[in-house]
Amino acid sequence: MKRSILLAGVGGQGTILASKLISAAAVKKSIPVKTAETIGMAQRGGSVFSHVRLGDNASPMIPPKGADLIIGFEPAEAARHLMFLKDEGTVVTATAPVYPVSALTGGAPYNVESVIEYLKANVKRLILVDTEKLLAEIGNSKVLNTLLLGEAIRSGALGLTAEDIMVAMKELIPEKLLDINKKALVG
Amino acid sequence: MGNEAIAMGAIASGVNLVAGYPGTPSTEVLETVAKRAPKNVHVEWSINEKAAMEVAAGAAYSGARVLVTMKQVGLNVASDPLMSLSYIGVKGGMVVLVADDPGPISSQTEQDTRTFAMYSKLPVFDPSSVKEAYDMIGEAFKFSEKYQTPVIFRPTTRIDHGYETIDIKEEFEWEKHEIEGFLKDSSRWVIFPKLSFINHAKIEKRNSELTKVLSEYNGNFIEKATAKYENSKVGIITHGISYAYLKESFGEEHPKILKVSTPFPFPEELALKFADGLDKILAIEELDPVLERAMLMTAGRRGLNIKICGKLTGEIAPSGENTVASVNFAARKFLGEQTEERAALPDIKLPIRPPVLCAGCPHRASFYAVKVAMKGEKTLYAGDIGCYTLGNAMPLDMCDTCLCMGAGVTIAQGVWRAEKDRKCFAFIGDSTFFASGITGVINAYYNGADITVVILDNSTTAMTGHQPHPGTGKTARGDVAAKVSIESVLKGIGLKTVETVNPLDFNKSVETVRKVAAEDGVKAIIFKSPCVAIHKSKEKSKVNPEKCIACKKCIRELGCPALIMRDGKAYIEESLCVGCALCEQICPAGAISGGRTNEA
Structure with missing residues (x-):
């Protein structure tokens, strides 16, 4: 199996943990993994992204038009990386925006509706996830990453099953948070 | 993670001591x-890179295997001991890990540690994948011990x-290295001009020989052109992550490649074999044109009629990271192939x-208190390296300068010397204060400067x-350690005014800043409140929309x-x-409540 997945979000949203869950699940299935994370300065409210490559690949970074799937934790962050998406690739993205401080203190405004329209116009397989509503139903805003992973699994583009991810969750998520994350994953 | 692989490789090589600065x-x-x-x-976070280098050197003199870790700008701090150590050499294997960015x-910079290696005359290893980094760190230890010299190991961000997925050695396979102990020999360990003269000549001879030795090293290799490129007279020399990008772009069919893992000393014999039959060579690298220059020198010295291109000729961007796309574009254009635009x-x-x-x-509260207290005054806010550099962003706008670790304290003195009616503040974090801020405060006190030092102490x-430092009372392993008090250090220097205040108590902070800044000479304010990423609070502030x-x-x-x-109201x-309650304290309508109470 060969898959390239790009995860994009804002520092603090759990993007990196989601990337680690995919990698750990693949390792358990003996699929070779290479990933590259961009962290550092980015962790404080900045853009964060992770390239995950399953199967035999020379580079941890995905080439342009090389991603089978983009998981957006935030609509503008999903749009920012569209040049990496294959023409037939899938985008699973949260619809809830995260407003940068600069957009509220006199910088360029952020119009989330126009970003969603842009995604609709440019992505053949777009799955919009009403994360605000779903997270309110679950009652915990910290499970955004497992919620989006669940949608990615159901889209078929991730190439892994909920059972695969759950094996990884047992290793990477504290026990007391396992149940709520399972609920977010399976829906 | 690459960094974990490097650490496991060092452990498997029987490392006895590891020192570094985050x-x-x-x-x-x-x-x-x-x-x-x-x-x-022994593992320690030293107070800065110079200290780490020297601690490690001492242990290596005694025959221990040692690893020193830092980022590229940290090497500038440690360059004094390293330059001399190059002449003195070591007994136990010493690997200096410097991560480039x-x-x-x-x-702060895009400096290239490969260039530093050449300048300091030390061999350097440059891995191109996590797997290679794991294997290469062990080879670096062996190499260092064999040639009795420190060696540099420089991964870049994409490797770190x-x-x-890699296989690592089991614990029973780890090497165990016995430390022989320090043998007194002043003709070996004491650097004098005469010794430097003798050793300089030895080093140049060794490095010249190493160009042959390293031509045999399996990290340096030629990949023959595949069928599609069999008749092409174009070759590509590359290194590090750019090699992975090149392989990704070309897959099964590729031109002749020279992959270099030891840019210094450059494997010249191997490079000659590579150049044989080629008309044109493209050097694909990040940061400095190290391979391009080495190839130019080789060609010049050996009288080869060959065109060598790369950063110096504009085929590769002079700054920034390479990407799969940029490498693909540059290589295919150089080969004369049709390329899609990026x-x-x-x-x-x-x-x-x-x-x-x-x-x-808490840094936001500290900056805001100084801003309010100094409103209307002619000021300078010298910043430093840490989270608090982010105080430069609007709307705080509280960082007028930032240069390098510890520079804020001394830059503030210089600005004040040039303009004595300006109230000069130096903001410095607790870890940076210990790393290289203390000398600046002593300089100000001794030379009679008039500045306010603001310590942003988030422990x-x-x-x-979140690494520990001398003020935290914890070691790198998490054990209890002797704790150094910033207040005592400042008072010990001789400062008469050292005020400690909780920045989340807004009114008291503003009052303290006004009082302290009005005094003459060097004075300090310590804003003490723990980092919110560690000390989470359950309390939350809430806006009453009414x-x-x-x-x-x-x-x-x-x-x-x-x-x-939200809906026309603050939300x-x-x-x-995290309920810091700063907003509660500045709301003119008293509409926000629910956060922590911060009165001291």
Whole structure:
């Protein structure tokens, strides 16, 4: 199996943990993994992204038009990386925006509706996830990453099953948070 | 993670001592050793890179295998001991890990440690994948011990923070290295001009021989052109992650490649074999044109009629990171192939997202208190290296200068010397103060400067992921350590005024700043409040929409990511708020409540 997945979000949203869950699940299935994370300065409210490559690949970074799937934790962050998406690739993205401080203190405004329209116009397989509503139903805003992973699994583009991810969750998520994350994953 | 692999490789090589100073992207190497190494391995966060280098050198003189870790700008701090150590040499294997940061993603400079290696005359290893980094760190130890010299190991961000499935050695396979002990010999360990003269000649001879030895090293190799490129007279010389990008771009069919893992000493014999039959060579590299220059020198010396291109000729960008796309584009263009233009960026305006201080960060409160207290005054706010550099962003705008670790304290003195009616403040974090701020304060006190030193004490090294330092009372392994008091250090220097205040108590902070700044000479304020990423609070502030007059003062003045406007009123994002209550204290309508009470 060969898959390239790009995860994009804002520092603090759990993007990196989601990337680690995919990698750990693949390792358990003996699929070779290479990933590259961009962290550092980015962790404080900045853009964060992770390239995950399953199967035999020379580079941890995905080439342009090389991603089978983009998981957006935030609509503008999903749009920012569209040049990496294959023409037939899938985008699973949260619809809830995260407003940068600069957009509220006199910088360029952020119009989330126009970003969603842009995604609709440019992505053949777009799955919009009403994360605000779903997270309110679950009652915990910290499970955004497992919620989006669940949608990615159901889209078929991730190439892994909920059972695969759950094996990884047992290793990477504290026990007391396992149940709520399972609920977010399976829906 | 690459850094974890490097750490495990060092442990498997029987490393006895590891010392370093945090710095992205190098930090996780030492953290992993602290977690995974046997208890008899000494691991320390030294107070700066110079201290780390010297501690490690002493142990290596005694025959211990040692690893020193830092980022590229840290090597500048440690360059004094390293330059001399190059002449003196070591007994036990000594690997100096310096992580480079093309981009730069989180650094002040795009300096290239390969160039530094050449300057300091030390061999350097440059891995191109996580797997290679794991194997190569062991080879670096052997090499260092064989030639009795420190060697540099320089991964870049994409190796340090890259992940890859690799097999590592089991614990029973780890080498055990016995330390012989220090043998007194002043003709070996004491650097005098005569010894330097003798050793300089030896080093040049050794490095010249190493160009042959390293031509046989399996990290340096030629990949023959495949069928499609059999008749091509074009070759590509590359290194590091760019090699992976090249392989990704070309897959099964590729031109002749020379992959170099030891850019210095350059494997000249191998490079000659590579150049044989070629008309043109493209050097694909990040940071400095090290391979390009080495290839030019080789060709010049051996009288080869060959065109060598790369950064110096504009085929490769002079700065920034390479990508799969940029490598593909440059290589195919050089080969005379049709290339697609680089993928276009989205044709829509997306919000820019610069990093910001976290919601509830005590640094925000400290900066805001100084800003309010000094309103209308002619000021200078010298910043430094750490999270608090982010105080430069609007609306705080509280960082007028930032140069390098510890420079804020001394830059403030220089500005004051040039302009004595300016009130000069130097903001410095606790870890940076210990690393290189103390000497600056002594300089100010001794030379009679008039500045206010503001210590932003959050009891951790926050920017690099919360490492302990001398003020925290914890070691790298998490054990209890002797604790150094910043207040006592400042008073010991001779400062008469050293005020400690909780920055989250807004009125008291403003009052303290006004009082202290009005005094003459060197004086200090310590804003003490723990980093919110470690000390989470359950309390949250809430806006009462009935009382909110929608003046937006909280949003406009503080720039807190938890504060937004919703339905025409200020609104606090509950998942982000930590209840620092700064907004509560500045709200003119008293509309916000529920956070912590911060009166001292």
